[in-house]
Amino acid sequence: AxxxxxxxxxxxxxxxxxxxxxxxxxxxxxDFEDASMELPTLxxxxxxxxxxxxxxxxxxxxxxGLTKPEWIEEDRLKALEDAEKTEAEEDEEVEDDPDREPHVxxxxxxxxxxxxxxxxxxxxxxxxxxxxxxxLVVCGNxxxxxxxAYGKGATPQEAIARASRKSKKRLFFIDRFKGVALxxxxxxxxxxxxxxxFAVPPNYGTKGGSLGRKILTMLGFSSFTIKAHGxxxxxxxxxxxxxxxxxxxxxxxxxxxxxxRILELEAPIKEQLKWPPGYRxxx
Numbered sequence: 001a002x003x004x005x006x007x008x009x010x011x012x013x014x015x016x017x018x019x020x021x022x023x024x025x026x027x028x029x030x031d032f033e034d035a036s037m038e039l040p041t042l043x044x045x046x047x048x049x050x051x052x053x054x055x056x057x058x059x060x061x062x063x064x065g066l067t068k069p070e071w072i073e074e075d076r077l078k079a080l081e082d083a084e085k086t087e088a089e090e091d092e093e094v095e096d097d098p099d100r101e102p103h104v105x106x107x108x109x110x111x112x113x114x115x116x117x118x119x120x121x122x123x124x125x126x127x128x129x130x131x132x133x134x135x136l137v138v139c140g141n142x143x144x145x146x147x148x149a150y151g152k153g154a155t156p157q158e159a160i161a162r163a164s165r166k167s168k169k170r171l172f173f174i175d176r177f178k179g180v181a182l183x184x185x186x187x188x189x190x191x192x193x194x195x196x197x198f199a200v201p202p203n204y205g206t207k208g209g210s211l212g213r214k215i216l217t218m219l220g221f222s223s224f225t226i227k228a229h230g231x232x233x234x235x236x237x238x239x240x241x242x243x244x245x246x247x248x249x250x251x252x253x254x255x256x257x258x259x260x261r262i263l264e265l266e267a268p269i270k271e272q273l274k275w276p277p278g279y280r281x282x283x
Contacts, residue, residue: 010113015242112218113139113164116148116211117234118156124197137163138238140218146237147171172242175218175250181223183251188244193236198225 116136122129133156140146147170151163177183182199189195195212200223206213208226210232216224228237 027171031182040246069140074082074272103218111139111141111168113137114214116238118159133159135159135163136238137167138215138218139164140215142220143219143264144174144175144176144220145171146215146219148242168192172245174245175248176220177251180249181222183254184249186244186247188240190236190239190241190243192231193233194229195237195240196227196229197241197244198227200225211237212241219245
């Protein structure tokens with residue numbers, strides 16, 4: 001029972017008022033009881049709740065039966081506007097940021113692909129074994145971008161297609177000297193396979209194993225010498241070659257580290273790239 005008088009009764013009255021303000025359904029029922037002793041219908045309660053939704057609680061949660069049709073349409077249009085606005089902002093950021101990493105869609109040139117190897121593999125399961133094909137594909141755009149990847153499929157064609165798609169998602173961006181050669185010698189290793197790529201002057205030509213020449217040619221190199229040592233399996237050869245290419249230092253980074261101009265470094269680099277005995281520069 002409520003207190004009869006004093007501060008206790010005032011506190012009780014304030015507390016009851018706060019609880020009544022929070023309890024919207026109880027307030028609706030009380031209003032209808034005061035007006036008439038008849039209980040309100042569900043439709044009347046629904047309309048009252050929708051009209052008194054000040055903080056958008058019902059609109060955010062989308063309770064069944066407590067949502068107006070115009071809310072759904074307005075939310076859909078707002079979501080479309082927000083998506084278009086976000087896409088426009090991302091496009092502006094991409095255009096304004098010159099230091100962002102390259103994307104496959106930005107890389108120009110026609111893609112060249114080489115199927116290194118296709119194997120038939122099997123996986124042992126409870127009821128027997130599952131036969132599949134595994135393909136190793138190397139891709140390049142002849143302009144310094146390329147990659148490699150494995151792909152599996154039920155048929156050789158499916159495995160090659162999957163490996164081709166994956167290779168374009170894992171790209172390596174290689175800096176080339178004069179657009180065709182290497183600025184310095186590099187060495188890469190994977191397992192027991194060691195690959196050396198020697199820098200030669202532009203217009204020297206290509207020299208080395210067929211797989212190494214194919215990989216470097218697809219990346220846009222036309223003057224190099226490549227030599228592999230150790231266990232030269234196709235997988236190890238490919239990984240060691242890309243590991244060696246990752247060791248290349250761009251001439252811009254060399255100039256920045258030495259505090260020199262790029263033109264001051266190009267002449268000494270070209271002098272260091274000596275022609276081997278018995279070779280002459282192609283005309």
